[in-house]
Amino acid sequence: MTAEYQLIVILIGAATVTYAWRGLGVYLAGRIDPESAWFDWVACVAYALLAGLISRLILLPQGPLAQTPTADRVGAAIFTLAIFYLTRRNLALGVAAGTGALILLTWGRAGFS
Amino acid sequence: MLGLRTGAGIPGLILGSTYVGFGSMVRESGIPLGLGLVSTASSWAIPGQIVLVELWAVGASILTIIAAVALTNARLLPMTVVLVPQLRAPDTAPWKIYLAAHFIAVTGWALAMRQCPSMAPERRLPFFYGTTLTLWMMSLGGTALGFILAGTLPYHVTLGLVFMNPIYFMLVFASDLRHRARTIAMGLGAVAGPLLHFLTPDWGLLITGLVAGSLAFALDRAWRGWRRT
Numbered sequence: 001m002t003a004e005y006q007l008i009v010i011l012i013g014a015a016t017v018t019y020a021w022r023g024l025g026v027y028l029a030g031r032i033d034p035e036s037a038w039f040d041w042v043a044c045v046a047y048a049l050l051a052g053l054i055s056r057l058i059l060l061p062q063g064p065l066a067q068t069p070t071a072d073r074v075g076a077a078i079f080t081l082a083i084f085y086l087t088r089r090n091l092a093l094g095v096a097a098g099t100g101a102l103i104l105l106t107w108g109r110a111g112f113s
Numbered sequence: 114m115l116g117l118r119t120g121a122g123i124p125g126l127i128l129g130s131t132y133v134g135f136g137s138m139v140r141e142s143g144i145p146l147g148l149g150l151v152s153t154a155s156s157w158a159i160p161g162q163i164v165l166v167e168l169w170a171v172g173a174s175i176l177t178i179i180a181a182v183a184l185t186n187a188r189l190l191p192m193t194v195v196l197v198p199q200l201r202a203p204d205t206a207p208w209k210i211y212l213a214a215h216f217i218a219v220t221g222w223a224l225a226m227r228q229c230p231s232m233a234p235e236r237r238l239p240f241f242y243g244t245t246l247t248l249w250m251m252s253l254g255g256t257a258l259g260f261i262l263a264g265t266l267p268y269h270v271t272l273g274l275v276f277m278n279p280i281y282f283m284l285v286f287a288s289d290l291r292h293r294a295r296t297i298a299m300g301l302g303a304v305a306g307p308l309l310h311f312l313t314p315d316w317g318l319l320i321t322g323l324v325a326g327s328l329a330f331a332l333d334r335a336w337r338g339w340r341r342t
Contacts, residue, residue, distance in 0.1 A: 006175060007148055013179035014165055015155035018186045022214035025193020026207075034198040037334075044298040044333075045326030046191035050219065051286065051299035052306025052321035053160060053188060057279035059307040063138060063163045065275055073276070080280045081287065091284050092123045098280040103273035110269070 068106050076102040117243040121251070124220050127281045128248055129255035131159060134274030136259020137266060138163065142170040146260045153256045157249060158218050159278055161186040180315070187319050191326075193217050196225060200241055202234040213238060216245035223285045293336070298329035 032039050058077050059070065080098030087093045132153060139149035144166065152162050161182040168178045193214055201210060221244050229237045259266075259274075266274075290296045302325040309317035309324075 004145070004148075007144065007169065010165065010169065010175055010178050011148060011151055011155065013175065014152070014161065014182040017179055017183035018156045018158055018161060018189065019215060021183075021186055021189035022193050022217055023211060025190045025217075026197055026210050026214045028190075029194045029197035029201075030207075032194060039195070039198075040294060040333075041327065041330045042191045043195045044294055044330040045322045046188060046195050047286075047295040047298040048302030048305070048325035048329060049188040049191065049318060049322030050282070051302035052309075052318055052325065053185075054279050054282045054286070054306075055303040056306045056310055056318065057160060058283070060310050061275075061279075062167045063275060064134075064272055068272060076276065077280055077283065080284065084284050084287065089288050091281070091288065092127075094284050095127055095277055095281050099273040099277050102276045103269045106272055107267075107269040 068102070069109070072102060072105040072109070076105060117247050121247050124224060125248055125251040127277055128220050129251040129258075130274050131278040131281070132252045132255030133259035133262065133266075134271055134277070135159060135162060135166075136256040136261075137263035137271050138166050138259075138275070139256065140260045140263035142166050144169070146257065149256050149260060150253055153252050154249070156182070156186075157216070157252065158186050158189065163275075184315055184319060188322065189217060191322065192219075192222050196222055199225060199229040200238050202238070205238060209238060213241055213245075216242070216249060218245075218248075219282055219285070221245035221248050223289070227289060294329055294333035297332055298326050301325035301329055 032042065057065075058073055061068075061073070065073065076098050079101045080094050083097035084090065084094030135153070136146075136149060139146070139152075152165065156162055156165075164181050164185050165178055168181055173181075196217060197210060197214075200213060221241065224244055225237070225241050228240065232240060263271075286299055290299075302321055305321045305325045306318065309321050311317075313320070
């Protein structure tokens, strides 16, 4: 099996399992009363999963960010929150500040080269 | 139209930029542009896509990669369960919801969760489609742009673009803390996520959702009960 063919199989598999979560979600949504305690519990699980994922993406990233120092990522994330709250919750400024901070921190460590 | 504008604004720019980072990752891993675009179009959930490219680059097996993607994307199930009642008007055909489900991902989900409750039920699904299709197309554009720019873009800028994704998500949720149970769930999840990842990298996220979510649910109920007496 060539590498490209393998990759196509992986992409089909990934798309299938990813849609499976969404499709199953629609199916279950038809069976859970939005006013019920079950629904509140599912919402709690969703938000906990999302927050867990986000903090993992910042603290223990995979991909290219894995090579950056944790201190830089945490520092840039704190800076993001600080700018966000200081600018009365301006999302664009917060994200721009955090992105800029990470670029400068990692670039600075490399001696701006 | 409102959906289109909502999607094309700041959220679209940020998501598009995140996908520029993904596009350059795709090229650096030796994956052709066409397949990178297929990944964005068919999965459209960036954390799983990054896991896929990363594991592919280190030569992991087909089953390992698919299982890792499935575990990374498990959040889509409870997210869908919570969003669908918002989108569905009494006469909405089921297939329209099943199709819309493909476009459930964090950015559009968070926008819809915030804006739908104040909309007439029949306007919500068109709003959702408008927003997410715009975001989806900007993601495809970003993937292509990142692929083309890979190598010419300074390395630190690519890092910054990939970093945009988690900090943007973080702010989206930091600006929506009105609901007590969900806020507790996020706090517990943010702490448990990395800790459980050390314990079991594969299942950590799923356990985080179930344990932190259930604990937050229980604490919220206990709080309500205590207030009542």
